[in-house]
Amino acid sequence: xxxxxxxxxxxxxxxxxxxxxxxxxxxxxxxxxxxxxxxxxxxxxxxxxxxxxxxxxxxxxxxxxxxxxxxxxxxxxxxxxxxxxxxxxxxxxxxxxxxxxxxxxxxxxxxxxxxxxxxxxxxxxxxxxxxxxxxxxxxxxxxxxxxxxxxxxxxxxxxxxxxxxxxxxxxxxxxxxxxxxxxxxxxx
Numbered sequence: 001x002x003x004x005x006x007x008x009x010x011x012x013x014x015x016x017x018x019x020x021x022x023x024x025x026x027x028x029x030x031x032x033x034x035x036x037x038x039x040x041x042x043x044x045x046x047x048x049x050x051x052x053x054x055x056x057x058x059x060x061x062x063x064x065x066x067x068x069x070x071x072x073x074x075x076x077x078x079x080x081x082x083x084x085x086x087x088x089x090x091x092x093x094x095x096x097x098x099x100x101x102x103x104x105x106x107x108x109x110x111x112x113x114x115x116x117x118x119x120x121x122x123x124x125x126x127x128x129x130x131x132x133x134x135x136x137x138x139x140x141x142x143x144x145x146x147x148x149x150x151x152x153x154x155x156x157x158x159x160x161x162x163x164x165x166x167x168x169x170x171x172x173x174x175x176x177x178x179x180x181x182x183x184x185x186x187x188x
């Protein structure tokens with residue numbers, strides 16, 4: 001199978017269940033294969049061997065266990081493309097909704113919709129890549145607004161951004177701007 005159908009990767013097991021202090025917190029999903037502790041990222045139980053059937057990005061679609069028979073494994077591998085396509089279609093629906101919201105200048109709800117895609121935890125699929133691009137576009141525009149509000153001392157505006165974009169990079173950045181009292185005055 002490894003010559004024609006699949007790539008097999010053996011991940012070193014780590015009993016360490018602590019999140020790495022170097023892991024960057026972001027709402028954008030990253031590949032579990034690239035995480036500092038893949039056995040933790042994939043939810044492998046301590047002391048247990050396991051097998052996952054993933055796409056080329058490391059998105060897991062099947063978890064047949066460590067003692068799967070060859071024929072069963074081949075059948076699961078054959079289904080991965082269909083599962084990835086199904087996952088991408090689900091992401092695409094949210095992406096289209098977010099694009100529509102963004103075009104209507106409703107970035108608050110566009111971000112909420114994009115966060116639904118990110119919570120799926122998949123990476124590399126075309127609709128997820130486009131979701132990430134749109135998220136960054138909205139975040140960049142929001143950073144410009146935060147900078148303007150901070151320079152004007154618009155505390156209420158910064159609090160509004162932090163509230164509207166809860167759980168995103170903009171919330172963190174608006175809260176940081178609020179901590180720096182440069183010329184802040186409440187908007188009256």
